[in-house]
Amino acid sequence: MTAIPILKERESQIYQKGTQPFQMKCGKHSLAGSVSQRACVFCGSRVVLYPIADALHLIHGPIGCAAYTWDIRGALSSGPELHRLSFSTDLQEKDVIFGGEKKLYHALSELIDIHQPKAAFIYSTCIVGIIGDDVEAVCKKVSKEKGIDVLPVHSEGFKGTKKDGYKAACDALFKLVGQGSTEGISPYSINILGEFNIGGEAWIIKDYYRRMGVEVVSTMTGDGRVDDVRRSHGAVLNVVQCSGAMTFLAEMMKEKYGIPYIRVSYFGLEDMSKALYDVAAHFSDKPEIMEKTKEIVREEISHIYPELQKIKAAVQGKKAAIYVGGAFKAFSLIKALRYLGMDVVLAGSQTGNDTDYETLRDMCDDGTVIVDDANPLELSKYIIEKKADLFIGGVKERPIAYKMGIGFCDHNHERKTPLAGYSGMLNFAKEVYLTVSSPVWKFAPARQLSVNSDQLLTDFNPRPNTEHRTLNT
Amino acid sequence: MNNLAIKKEEYTATKNACKLCTPLGASLVFKGIRGAVPLLHGSQGCSTYIRRYLISHYKEPIDIACSNFAEETAIFGGGANLKIALENIRRQYDPELVGIATTCLSETIGDDVPMFIREYKDMCEGQELPPIVHISTPSYQGTHMQGFHGAVRALVEGVAEKREQDGRINLFPGMVSPADLRHLKEIMKDFGIPFTMLPDYSDTLDGPLWTEYQRIPPGGTPVEEIRAAGSALGSIEFGSVLAMEKESAGRSLFKKFAVPCHSMGLPIGVDETDRFFNTLSSVSGKPIPAKYQEERGRLLDSYVDGHKYVIEARAVVYGEEDLVASLVQFLKEIGVIPVLCASGGRSGHLQKIIAEMIPDDEQKNIRILENADFTDIESMAEELKADLIIGHSKGYTMSRRLNIPLIRIGFPVHDRVGGARIHHIGYRGTQELFDRIANTLIEARQNASSAGYTYM
Numbered sequence: 001m002t003a004i005p006i007l008k009e010r011e012s013q014i015y016q017k018g019t020q021p022f023q024m025k026c027g028k029h030s031l032a033g034s035v036s037q038r039a040c041v042f043c044g045s046r047v048v049l050y051p052i053a054d055a056l057h058l059i060h061g062p063i064g065c066a067a068y069t070w071d072i073r074g075a076l077s078s079g080p081e082l083h084r085l086s087f088s089t090d091l092q093e094k095d096v097i098f099g100g101e102k103k104l105y106h107a108l109s110e111l112i113d114i115h116q117p118k119a120a121f122i123y124s125t126c127i128v129g130i131i132g133d134d135v136e137a138v139c140k141k142v143s144k145e146k147g148i149d150v151l152p153v154h155s156e157g158f159k160g161t162k163k164d165g166y167k168a169a170c171d172a173l174f175k176l177v178g179q180g181s182t183e184g185i186s187p188y189s190i191n192i193l194g195e196f197n198i199g200g201e202a203w204i205i206k207d208y209y210r211r212m213g214v215e216v217v218s219t220m221t222g223d224g225r226v227d228d229v230r231r232s233h234g235a236v237l238n239v240v241q242c243s244g245a246m247t248f249l250a251e252m253m254k255e256k257y258g259i260p261y262i263r264v265s266y267f268g269l270e271d272m273s274k275a276l277y278d279v280a281a282h283f284s285d286k287p288e289i290m291e292k293t294k295e296i297v298r299e300e301i302s303h304i305y306p307e308l309q310k311i312k313a314a315v316q317g318k319k320a321a322i323y324v325g326g327a328f329k330a331f332s333l334i335k336a337l338r339y340l341g342m343d344v345v346l347a348g349s350q351t352g353n354d355t356d357y358e359t360l361r362d363m364c365d366d367g368t369v370i371v372d373d374a375n376p377l378e379l380s381k382y383i384i385e386k387k388a389d390l391f392i393g394g395v396k397e398r399p400i401a402y403k404m405g406i407g408f409c410d411h412n413h414e415r416k417t418p419l420a421g422y423s424g425m426l427n428f429a430k431e432v433y434l435t436v437s438s439p440v441w442k443f444a445p446a447r448q449l450s451v452n453s454d455q456l457l458t459d460f461n462p463r464p465n466t467e468h469r470t471l472n473t
Numbered sequence: 474m475n476n477l478a479i480k481k482e483e484y485t486a487t488k489n490a491c492k493l494c495t496p497l498g499a500s501l502v503f504k505g506i507r508g509a510v511p512l513l514h515g516s517q518g519c520s521t522y523i524r525r526y527l528i529s530h531y532k533e534p535i536d537i538a539c540s541n542f543a544e545e546t547a548i549f550g551g552g553a554n555l556k557i558a559l560e561n562i563r564r565q566y567d568p569e570l571v572g573i574a575t576t577c578l579s580e581t582i583g584d585d586v587p588m589f590i591r592e593y594k595d596m597c598e599g600q601e602l603p604p605i606v607h608i609s610t611p612s613y614q615g616t617h618m619q620g621f622h623g624a625v626r627a628l629v630e631g632v633a634e635k636r637e638q639d640g641r642i643n644l645f646p647g648m649v650s651p652a653d654l655r656h657l658k659e660i661m662k663d664f665g666i667p668f669t670m671l672p673d674y675s676d677t678l679d680g681p682l683w684t685e686y687q688r689i690p691p692g693g694t695p696v697e698e699i700r701a702a703g704s705a706l707g708s709i710e711f712g713s714v715l716a717m718e719k720e721s722a723g724r725s726l727f728k729k730f731a732v733p734c735h736s737m738g739l740p741i742g743v744d745e746t747d748r749f750f751n752t753l754s755s756v757s758g759k760p761i762p763a764k765y766q767e768e769r770g771r772l773l774d775s776y777v778d779g780h781k782y783v784i785e786a787r788a789v790v791y792g793e794e795d796l797v798a799s800l801v802q803f804l805k806e807i808g809v810i811p812v813l814c815a816s817g818g819r820s821g822h823l824q825k826i827i828a829e830m831i832p833d834d835e836q837k838n839i840r841i842l843e844n845a846d847f848t849d850i851e852s853m854a855e856e857l858k859a860d861l862i863i864g865h866s867k868g869y870t871m872s873r874r875l876n877i878p879l880i881r882i883g884f885p886v887h888d889r890v891g892g893a894r895i896h897h898i899g900y901r902g903t904q905e906l907f908d909r910i911a912n913t914l915i916e917a918r919q920n921a922s923s924a925g926y927t928y929m
C-alpha cells in the first residue's frame with residue numbers, strides 16, 4: 001500500500017486514543033498547501049442566513065462565491081423561496097479599480113423592486129474588503145429609500161474561519177431581533193436556533209414542541225421569516241441546536257433581553273429525547289408539558305423501534321468514520337451509531353474547539369482517531385487503516401469513501417433527507433443500512449476480501465417506506 | 474442582426490449565473506495533467522467551493538490545494554504562503570507538476586506570483602523541482618472558459634520545447650467530457666497518429682475504483698508529452714469562439730515553434746466532424762479509418778429516420794460559448810431552430826459566429842444572448858415558446874417551471890449520475906445527442922397524446 005504521508009505541522013491536530021498523551025491543537029488557520037475540507041467566513045454566514053426565505057440575499061463580489069452557493073442546500077421553505085435564488089453584483093475589472101459601490105447600489109435597488117423582500121442581507125466577499133467599498137453606507141442609503149432593513153454581513157472569506165462567518169451572520173440577525181411586537185406570545189415559548197430545516201427537519205421538531213404545548217416564536221433560520229426573527233425576543237427560552245453556529249446570537253439575546261438558552265441536539269434518540277425533556281424541564285411550573293413530553297417520546301420511539309431493531313441487527317459491529325463541520329454533530333452521531341451497535345473508528349470536525357475535542361476523546365473508544373481540519377489524504381489514510389465500513393461526511397468526502405469501496409452517508413446541509421427527530425433517526429438508520437449492505441461492495445477491489453455481503457442480506461427491506469414524513473405546520 | 478443581441482444593463486445584478494469563475498476552468502485543466510496538483514493562490518473558500526462544484530459533477534476525489542490566505546496575508550502579500558504551500562504540496566503529493574491559478578483576492582492585492590515562483594526556485598537550488606506553471610485568473614476578467622483556455626496556453630508556454638519533429642499532432646479539445654476525451658484518444662490511436670492531448674482528464678476524473686488510495690489519481694497528459702508539443706506536425710484546437718481570440722495554446726505554439734494551428738469548432742454534427750477527420754487525415758497523411766466511415770453512415774441514416782420528429786423544433790441552448798456555437802451548427806444540420814442561444818460568457822464573438830452559420834437568423838427570429846444569466850434565459854425561453862432546452866443541469870429550475878424538457882449536456886450535471894460519461898463529439902457523440910433529442914421530442918408528443926400510442 002502506498003504510504004500516505006502526514007505533514008509534520010498537521011500532526012498536532014491528529015490524535016489516536018490510547019496511544020499518546022492528549023495534546024490536540026485546534027482552531028488553527030488551515031495550513032497553506034494542504035487541501036483543507038473547510039470553506040471560508042462567507043460560507044459560515046451563508047450557512048446561518050441562507051434559509052431565511054423571505055429575505056433577499058445579495059452577494060457582493062465576483063461571480064464565483066454566488067455561483068457556487070446557488071440552491072446549494074436542502075433548506076426547505078413552506079412559503080416564499082427567495083433564498084433559493086443566487087444574486088451577485090458580479091464585479092468586473094472596472095468595479096475592482098473604481099469601486100463597486102455604484103453597482104451594489106443599483107443592483108440592490110433593482111432586486112428589492114422586483115422581489116419585494118422583507119429584508120436584505122448583503123454579503124461582502126474577499127475582495128470587497130480590499131477595494132474598500134463602504135458597504136455599510138450603501139446599505140443605509142438603500143434601507144432609507146426602500147423602507148426595509150438592509151443588513152451588511154461582514155463575511156470576507158479570508159478574515160478568519162467559518163466560525164467568524166457564523167458570528168457575522170448572528171450580528172446581522174441580532175439587528176432584526178427586538179423590532180417586532182411580542183404581543184400574544186405564550187409564557188411557554190421558545191426560539192429554535194441553529195436548525196435549518198434541511199429536508200423539513202424544523203417542521204418535524206416544531207411539531208413535537210406544538211404537541212408539548214410549547215409555542216415556537218421563531219426558527220432561526222430554517223423555514224425562517226424576517227418578521228418572526230423580529231419578535232423572537234418575546235420567547236422565554238432559546239433552544240440552540242448543537243452546531244455551535246448560533247450560540248453567538250443566544251449569548252447576545254441573553255445579555256440584552258435576559259433570555260436564557262440551552263443547548264440541544266436533535267440527532268439520535270438519546271439527544272432528541274433529551275432536548276425535549278430539557279425544554280419541558282424549563283417549564284416546570286406547568287407539569288402537563290413534561291407529561292405530554294413523556295408521552296410524545298414514548299409514542300415516537302415505539303413507532304420506530306421495531307424497524308430500528310431490524311436495522312441494528314443488520315449493521316451491528318460495522319465500523320464507522322465521521323468527519324463533519326461541527327463537533328457537536330459528531331457527538332450526536334457517535335451516540336446514534338452506538339445505538340445501532342456500530343463502532344466509531346474515526347471522528348473529526350472542521351471547526352471543533354479544545355473542549356469539543358476533550359469531549360470527543362472521552363466519548364471514544366481506544367484506538368479511535370480524532371482529527372481537526374483534516375485533508376483528503378489524512379481521511380483516506382485512516383479510513384483504510386481502520387477498515388471503516390461507513391463514512392459519514394459531506395459531498396467532498398463522498399468520493400474518498402467510494403473509491404475505497406466504503407459506504408457513505410451524507411450528513412451535511414446539502415442533503416435532502418431529514419435526519420433529525422425520531423423519524424429522522426429512522427431515515428438515518430435506513431440510509432446507513434442501505435449503503436453498508438449494498439451488494440456492490442463485493443466488486444470493490446479494496447474491500448474484496450473483507451466484505452461478505454451475504455451476511456448482510458436479511459429479509460429486512462426498508463425500501464418501501466423510505467419516504468419521510470414532512471410535517472408542515 | 475444588431476437588434477437581436479440584447480445587451481444587459483451595466484449595473485444590474487447577476488441572477489442565477491450561467492457561468493463560473495476563472496480558477497475553476499484552470500483547475501480542471503491541471504487535473505488533466507499526469508501527476509499534477511492544482512494550487513489556488515488565495516483564501517480557502519474559493520478552492521473548497523470549486524472542489525465541491527467539480528466533485529458533484531465528476532463524482533471523483535478532486536484535490537485542489539490552496540495557499541490559505543489569512544488576514545495578514547492580504548495585507549503583507551501572499552509570497553510566504555505560496556512558498557509554504559508549494560513546499561507542503563511537494564512533501565505530501567510528490568507531484569510531477571504544480572499548476573498555480575490565482576484568485577480574485579491575490580490578484581486584487583497585486584501579488585507578483587511569477588516573482589514568488591522565482592524566489593521559491595532560488596530557495597530550492599540544487600533540488601529537483603517539478604515544473605511550476607502559473608496562470609493569472611482573476612474572475613472579474615472572464616469566466617471559467619478563460620481560465621480553461623488560459624491554463625492550456627500557460628502549460629504549453631511554460632513546458633513545450635522545440636525538439637526533433639516526431640510526427641505527432643497536438644489536440645486541444647477544450648472543455649469537453651471525459652467520455653469525449655476518451656473518444657478522441659481512440660480516434661488518434663485508430664489513425665495511428667502519435668499525439669499530445671491537452672488536457673486529458675478522461676481517467677483522472679472518470680476512473681475506476683481503487684485497490685489502494687491514490688494521492689493523485691492515475692492518468693492525464695504526461696509532462697513529457699507537453700514538452701514534445703513544440704515539435705508537432707500541427708495542432709488542432711477546438712472552439713470557434715477561441716479561434717477568434719487573440720491568444721491560444723495552438724497559436725502560441727505556432728508563433729514560438731512554427732507548429733501550424735488548425736482551429737475549428739467542437740466536432741459536433743456531421744459537417745464539423747467531417748472537418749475534424751479530414752484535417753487529421755491531411756495533416757498526418759493517413760486515411761480515415763473505415764470504422765469512422767461506418768459511424769458516419771449510421772449517423773446519417775439516423776438523421777433520415779428521425780428527421781420528421783425534430784424538424785422545426787424550437788430549442789433553447791445555453792452554456793459555454795464554444796459549446797453553444799457548435800451545438801447551433803449541429804442543430805441547424807437537423808432542422809432544429811435554436812431560438813435562443815445564450816451564454817454567460819462575453820467574448821463578443823458569439824453573435825457573429827452564429828450569424829455566419831445561420832445567415833437568415835433574423836427571419837427565424839433567433840435570439841443571441843451574451844453575458845446572460847438564468848433569469849434572462851428563462852424569461853426569454855417562455856416568450857419564445859421553446860419545445861426543448863439543451864444545456865447543463867442548472868437549467869432544471871426553468872425546465873420545471875416552464876414545463877419544457879431539458880436535455881442535460883456539458884458541465885455541470887449535478888442532478889444526475891454519469892455527467893462525466895455524456896458523449897458529445899465525433900459521429901458517435903453526435904449520434905447520442907441526436908437520439909436523445911429525437912426521443913425527448915417523441916416522448917413529449919407521446920405523453921401529450923390522449924391515445925398513448927405504442928408506435929410513434
Ligand code: SF4
Binds near residue numbers: 496578
Ligand atoms: S473570489 Fe474569485 S476566484 Fe474566488 S470564488 Fe469568488 S469569483 Fe471565484
Ligand code: SF4
Binds near residue numbers: 064157
Ligand atoms: S472569495 Fe472569499 S468569500 Fe468568496 S468563496 Fe473565496 S474565500 Fe470565500
